[in-house]
Amino acid sequence: MSSETGFDPALYERFPTTGERPAGEFDELNRIWAAPTGIAKLTAVNNNYVGVWYIATAFLFFVLAGVLALVMRAQLALPLQGILPQETYNQFFTMHGTIMMFLFAVPIMEALGVLLLPQMLAARDLPFPRLSAYAFWAYFVGGLCFFASIFFGLAPNGGWFMYPPLTSTTYSPGINADFWLLGIGFIEISAIAGAIEIIVGVLRTRAPGMSLREMPIFAWGMLVFAGMIVIAFPSVILATLLLELERALNWPFFDPTRGGDPVLWQHLFWFFGHPEVYIIFLPASALVSMMIPALARTRLVGHNLIVLAFLATGFISFGVWAHHMFATGMPALSVGFFAAASMAVSVPAGIQVFSWIATFASGKPVFNTPTLFVLGGLVTFVIGGLTGVMVALVPFDWQVHDTHFIVAHLHYVLIGGAVFPLFAVFYYWMGMTSRRPLSERTGKWVFWLMFVGMQVIFLPMHLTGLMGMPRRVYTYLPGRDWEITNMISTIGAFIFAAGVLLFLIELARNFRFTVEDDAGNVYGGGTLEWLPTGLYSTRSIPVVNSRYPLWDDPGICKDVEEGRYFLPNAPTGHRETIITSPVRAEPEYVQIMPGPSAWPLLAAVFTAGFFVILTIQAYGVALFSGVLAVLCVLRWLWDTDRPIAVEQADVGAGIMLPTYVTGPRTHGWWAMIVLLVVIGMIFLMAVFSYFYLYGIHPQFWMVEAQGWWLFPIVGLYALAALLAWLGRRLLAREDVSEWTPSGLLLWGMVAAGAAFILDLWSWRATGLTGDASGQGAIIHALFTLQGCLVFILALMAVYLAARTGRALIIKPCNNTFDLITLFTWYLAGQGAASALLTRLVPGGF
Amino acid sequence: MRTWAYLLGGLIVWTVHFFAVYVAASIFLTSTTARVVTALVTFVCLAAATTLTLRGWAGRVGATDPERRWIHTIAALSGATAFLAIAWQGLPALLI
16 A cells, blocks of 8 residues: 555554553543633633534524514515515515525534534544634624624615625615625635635544545535635625725726626626535535435445535536526627536536435435435425526526526525535434434424425425516515415415424423533444544544444444544643544644634634624724734734644554644645635636726726836845745754844845835826726725735734744744745735736736 | 646646636627637547546556545546536537
8 A cells, every 4th residue: 555645554553452541541631621611611612612602603593594584474475565664675685695695504514514524534623723713703793793783774785695786885875785795704704714624624634544535425525615615705705895895985896887897796796606505505415425324224325426526516616607697698608608507517416316316225214304304305405406407598597587486496405405404414413412312203393394384485486486576576566466376485484484493492302412421323323423522522533444434343432432543642731633644644743732712712703893893884993803803813823833842742552743843744834825725716806807897898997007117016026935935944044043034034024015015106106096997996906905915914024023032933944934934925926916917908018 | 736636637627618618708709719719628628638537547447556546536537527518518609
């Protein structure tokens, strides 16, 4: 067997070890991983706590958004109802969609990742537990504040996709739209923080031997899910930034009379918005693929094909965004390409559906509650998928565009593809976090109420749409034949709600959170999350050479619990996990993990505060909150990246691993690369916007900066990158003073800042302003993006100087130094690319 | 990184193809030029997908290490999927 890192796979044969484990090591492990008590429990960062809080919060938002839907259905039950006034109805449907998509669907998938992945991978925790805690608290605080806007009549009212010009200051002069644009800022941060955590976690913290081939299908789903967030979310981040800049500073990105274009918003939004559907569906389908083998009592049919389907979905779903825009008048050939891709993307989903059917058919399924939810979800999703193929056909789409047919279609897809699987998940995995499992008898009632309710709501809604009822109207006139189907849909909504209510009662009856004495593997799953666990995850980390280790090795639970595998203790005296290689999961080093801390919590509160307070235009207070958030993050980071006394740790069976590693092998380096991909995608979408606006309205592109400015600007950026590189090289040499490498890096930062100022000044000298035209707006948007990076670099400079002053930048290599160097390189590259773009296109020398 | 590029090779080719034909249609609109560009890009990408599929399949047959064999399998499947998707994606240029 070949190796990826030089690790000898023959060493795996030393496990499970034999002989007695030293007395007291298990108590020590428990002591190190113990959770804080009392009010300090809020500072816990362990995935068992954060994951459950995260799921509970997301479910709360599901219920809240569901209540909004119920009121809307009551309003539409009969024509000319007066339950909701028009404006309130607008706020209700906007909040319903926004909350379901941004505050429920994506967060609950990340939450499940936080809760389940460490157990499935047999890691002690995900690699950045404080980041998970930060992501959760920012989402929790910000989400509740965002929802509260509806009680003040300030909730957004432009629909969950917020099209301009409706959402421009002309037609939406209040702060309702700002609540959406700024209010979801913290959700974007939270989602990306979660995605970084998941990508690095899946690729670097798997149990030794758990190669890509053996990786649980949920880990595959979450990997693709997180990758899609990294590619898709930057688009909506940019879109919200541009629209907020237009509203606040009158920069006309979306105003066609001044060189902007409202369709640009649609491109940016849907480049995020359509993959968003798959971002929600993929983890849910991965969970289904995890549950079905246990429910059908056989192995998953077509495991490799499902992996392929995930990967294919991850790519092809980025080629379908414009099928939401068939009615905008795009070139016919473009429309054809998007229609083709929209049909093609159903193939990977079909592969999964056939695989599930084949697994059920080849096994001996028991029709318990999770099975019912899985099958109900499958049927519902297939119906939604078929109507999806119908609307991929352009002439049909034109007929049903913006009608209730679309509302029915998207609910079939999302409820069948995500909500029903999630309820199956609740039942299936409840035994992992609760002392008591949920009742099967009640569960079947919950299922049938929800399933019947779902069909009663949305099946007739197709007809309502085909009969021409547009979506997002708060009432309708009698005599249009819409009364009967609307009444049926409303009755269905209350049946569905009864099912959810029964589930809530069931939770109150039976859910008792625990980590130690859980109900266990009620449905007989074969994967690692069903190993005996505590707050430390598993007592020891097993060697994995099977997709169903618990089925293939009946002794594994006992051996793991007796500490006969990797890391049976805490050899460094700290919280720790094993970092493994990305393909073959060979042990590389021991990561020292952070423990409970109030700083992520405080940073999150102030981050959410910054965005929410900005919305109500209390700029001074918002700025203060933002400064506090930054200070909390810096304080949180201050304790990190410190080597410990134990340089090599025995991780079991005499295998020694280093405890401090730097460079491209480290999990920190990987996280920074993922973050830079996010930033790079934001820049790429801005470049797309640049070309788009120029292509649509070239007549507004009148101003040219002198091309020779490129020489000093690009030169300074190159100097910045060079100095950063040189500083990193010098850090490895013993004969340089402590400050020299940091000094070089700091000078590099100065050069980058100077290049930015020079670039901005030379453009401002032409008289071009942000509000002058589409050209001015997009060039200033590029400066805004670059300015943000320069500001972050300035913060890094202060931080680096402080750490250098305290002798925390150790030789010959240091992670803090590495990551700041990486950021400087990226910043220099983006700055140079931006300067070249704005001067060479369309002008040139 | 090379492993990942190989594993996802077919899908990367599909991505290149999709955005190439999208850009062509955006610049040249629904014209003969756009169709010709689409046809050329489709032909080149089909060839690339075929190559990746064949290479993956040959690697799969020859591999003794189960991990390498699995990677070759996924690479071959990825290439084959991309071949079908690219052919499908290019068809509108002939029909519209």
